[in-house]
Amino acid sequence: MKPALPDPLPAKSFFATWFSHFSYNYLILPFLYIGLRLAAFFNAKIRRGIAGRKHLFERLEKKLRPFTSRESTILIHAASMGEYEQARPVIRELRRRFPELCIVASVFSPSAYDHIHDRSEADVLTYLPVDFRHQVRRFLDRVQPMALLVIRHDLWPNLLWEAQRRGIYTMLLDASVHRGSLRHRKLVRYFYRQVFAAFSAVCAISETEL
Structure with a gap:
């Protein structure tokens, strides 16, 4: 049985969307990427992450090949080990209720x-x-998920915006923003408002996080 999912929410105003996409793709992301490459000279973990992404799509296509007959696919993203531990019960429950799903x-x-x-x-x-x-x-294109579930706070704007553009149902699980977070700053909050708008649903850990 294929899980029934509601339609994703519509995008916000054109200017807000354009400004967020432009600032992220032409200012923020290039700066972050250059910083990451420079930091790799001094950090072995970052070097491992860069090396691990070489031939990523070829490996992914090979891993997905045995599951091409599955009815549909759900993509679950967790930044690191702690978030993945939170994802485990979600994966187990999806497996129990929808055994025909391919879970990536x-x-x-x-x-x-x-x-x-x-x-x-x-x-x-x-x-x-x-x-x-x-x-x-x-x-x-490789994964072709019907839904994208993100655990906690590892929000990658282009991933979310592209999922929204494709009509992929997106859900943020265990959402929280601590009081000292930069996301409370006015300009940062304005940017992240456009990022959060890409979610079809947000499940916060408490009402105070909404």
Whole structure:
């Protein structure tokens, strides 16, 4: 049985959407990527993460091949080991209720990938690619999920915006924003309002987080 999901929410105003996409793709993301590449010279974990993403799409396509006959696919993203532990009961429940689903789990952290690799409840474990639009599109073309579930706070705007554009149901689970978070700052809050607008549903840990 295929799970029934409501339609994703519509996008917000054109200007807000354009400004968020432009600032992220032409200012924020390039700066973050350059910083990541520079930091890799001094941080072995970052180097492992970069190396682990080489030939990502070829490996992903090979891993998905045995599940092409499955009725549909759900993608669950967890940044690191802690978030993946929170995802485990969700994966187990999906497996129990919808055994015909192909469940793909993505992680960002190389430590999480190495630790989970041989004991993942998901059918496929993969790195999430860097959040450039062309890589996100290629990733979603491979996975073709009917739904994207994100655990906690690892929000990658292009992934969410592209999922929304494709009509993929997106849900944020165990959402929380602590009081000292930069996301409370006015400009940052304005940007993240457009990111959160891409979600079809947000499940917060308490009413105070909404």
